[in-house]
Amino acid sequence: MLATGFSFVAVTAVVKHGGQDLPAAQSAFLRYVLGLVFLIPMIGPMRRTKLTPRQLKLFTLRGAAHTIGVILWFYAMTRITIAEVTAMNYMTPIYVSLGAALFLHEKLAARRIVAILLAFIGATIILRPGIREITDGHVAMVFTAIFFAVSYLTAKRMADELPAL
Numbered sequence: 655m656l657a658t659g660f661s662f663v664a665v666t667a668v669v670k671h672g673g674q675d676l677p678a679a680q681s682a683f684l685r686y687v688l689g690l691v692f693l694i695p696m697i698g699p700m701r702r703t704k705l706t707p708r709q710l711k712l713f714t715l716r717g718a719a720h721t722i723g724v725i726l727w728f729y730a731m732t733r734i735t736i737a738e739v740t741a742m743n744y745m746t747p748i749y750v751s752l753g754a755a756l757f758l759h760e761k762l763a764a765r766r767i768v769a770i771l772l773a774f775i776g777a778t779i780i781l782r783p784g785i786r787e788i789t790d791g792h793v794a795m796v797f798t799a800i801f802f803a804v805s806y807l808t809a810k811r812m813a814d815e816l817p818a819l
Contacts, residue, residue: 682721723798730798743799754807
């Protein structure tokens with residue numbers, strides 16, 4: 655857990671300070687190349703797993719959604735403050751809750767509905783529309799949270815259908 659936390663902080667710092675000169679898509683590519691180093695030991699077991707066409711579609715959807723989310727996140731990191739990026743990224747669990755209710759037919763308890771409403775109020779306070787300009791970095795973070803939510807919801811669906819390696 656300590657190594658994971660350090661890795662997240664390191665990636666954030668590198669993107670924030672070095673990402674000004676590198677396009678977001680290239681930064682995301684380098685992040686995925688680094689991640690591949692940790693996946694190499696899993697390639698053998700993954701290749702032996704037989705996937706149905708539906709499961710391949712789920713993998714493709716999750717990969718595409720997460721990749722777009724990472725690119726947008728890297729883009730936002732170069733346009734707005736880390737504090738705003740972090741605060742707006744907390745919308746992801748809200749979108750996951752809404753998506754789980756809509757697409758996975760999970761129940762939304764009254765407490766969760768209140769939490770969702772409060773989170774949207776909080777996001778509005780952070781964005782302050784009408785008081786200040788909403789930049790392309792802010793818009794990128796709104797969509798980052800949505801794409802990450804799609805990725806996580808797809809992962810949930812995959813976990814229900816696929817065995818762990």
